[in-house]
Amino acid sequence: MQTAVNPASHGLAPSSLTTLDERLREYVDNGVLPGWQLLVSRHGQVVHRRSHGLDNRDDMIFRIYSMTKPITSVAAMILHEEGRFDLADPLERHLPAFHDMRIFTGGDADAPETESARGSIQVRHLLQHTSGLSYGAFLDHPLDGMYRARGLGSPQPAGRDLAELTDAWAGLPLLFEPGTRWNYSVSTDVLGRLIEVVSGQDLDAFLAERVFAPLGMTDTTFTPTTAQRARLARLYTPDETGYLVEQTGETVxxxxxxxxxxxxxxxxxxxxxxxxxxxxxxxxxxxxxxxxDRRTVSLMTANHLPGGVDLAQAAVTIPEPGRYDGLGFGLGFSTDLDPIARGVTCAPGQYGWSGAAGTTFLIDPRHHLTAIFLTQLLPSPHTAAIRTLLSHLLHAGLED
Known part of the structure; x- marks a missing residue:
């Protein structure tokens, strides 16, 4: 990676970056996070790289969890550009198990009441998280109980591959009519299976060939080598007192x-x-x-929530605490619609996403600004606050 240049020469005040470092160090010094890495770039140049509690090395490997979703979404849109599917295609056209879906209407996990869905899940609903699928982890709802009872919650138990899991998810009712609400779910995992069926390649092979190789992402993988495992950051979980306890080194x-x-x-x-x-x-x-194509990126980062509303209005549940007024969702990314409504200092159109172990990133096209924050705490209740802190102090430091 390139050496960091003077941030002032790229219109970013060093004082704001110093303040950002100080606020982030407090998370480690107070025993809330085990350590972190931060990278900020402006106009394509790295202007700030810091770490606290971790080595400041580019090759330390992190479990990025749901920051996988934007990568899988980009992979799917590569196939969309090639005409392999249309975003409005019924999902059952490519994955027949999703025909004749039913909607949960009442009852409990043991005796659910359902009715036939009026429409099909469309491919775009997977990218938008408006499919009606769930995760089996975040809702106090009978449907999530059905996921867990069948071993389909998150994380899923060993013994079933992606094809088997996708068919199993298709056998459960949906939380709502496709395209009408937003719910964080296994939609992107199903999207991964769609990529396999449409491309004729396993998901890892497709990502390696069509995304990682062109981008030079030599250390991004589902299956680390022995040498890569030696660079894998330690993962921590807080115990009942808040003390951070190291977890096993298993990958997903x-x-x-x-x-x-x-x-x-x-x-x-x-x-x-x-x-x-x-x-x-x-x-x-x-x-x-x-x-x-540039137009594809613009499409992915626009708001696709039904009726143009924000997540505060469209979401059934959001797994991460925080404010979601003025925050939309596109095809694999959240996108800022109204910073005033959110009370967050940023430009409209800023987008990004986060991961379960506290990783997060943001991209501000208007100011040619990106930031990536990496840590390893699972679960991590501080991600939304850190993302807001990044956005506030980076935009406060913009000098042009």
Whole structure:
């Protein structure tokens, strides 16, 4: 990765970055986070790299969990650009198990009441999280109880591959009529299976060939080598007193047995930086290879929630505490619609997403600004606050 340049020469006040470092260090010094890495870029140049409690090395490998979702979404849109499917295609056209879906209307997990869905899940609903699928983890709802009772909650138990899990998810009722609400779900995992069926390749092979190789993401994988495992950051979980306890070194694939397009990838700061720069450049890689059309990136980062509303109005549940007024959702990313409504300092059109272990990133196309924050705490209740802090102090430091 390139050496950091003077932030002032790229219109970002060093004082704001110093304040940001101080606020983030407090999370570690107070025993709330085990350590972190931070990278900020402006106009395609790295202007700030810091770490606290971790080595400041580009090749440390992190479990990025749901920051996998934007990568899987980009992979799907590569196939969409090739005409392999239309966003409005009924999902059953490609995955027949999703025909004649039913909607949960009442009862309990043991005796659910359902009715036939009026319409089909469309491919775009997977990208938008408006499919009506669930996760089996975040809702106090009978449907999530049905997921858990069948071993389909998150994380999923070992023994079933992606094809088997997708068919199992299709056998459960939906939470709502497709396209009418938003619910965080296994939609991106189903999208990964769609990629396999449409491309004729396993998900890991497709990502390696069509995303990671063109971008030079040499350390992003579901299956780390022995050498990569030696660089894997330690994962922590708070105990009942808040003390951070180190967890086992298993990856999602090792613990679940399937290629999890919604949360199974490992990556590094250097690799994810290359991914964010491709998006900021409108689909062009740093080496001049076009991965996506600029109009496709614009489509992905626009708000696709039904009726143009925000997540505060459309979401059944959101797994991460925080304010969601003025925050929309596109095809694999959240997108800021109204910073005033959110009370967050940023430009409209800023987008990004986060991961379960506290990782997060943001991309501000208007100011040619990106930021990536990596840590390893599962679960991490502080991600929304850290994301807001990043946005506030970085935009407060903009000098042009």
């Amino acid at each position: 694939l090792e613990s679940s047995g399937f290629l999890c397009g919604g949360g199974g990838l490992l990556s590094t700061m250097a690799d994810y930086h290359r991914f964010t720069q491709m998006l900021l450049r409108g689909g062009d890689t740093l080496d001049g290879v076009r991965l996506l």
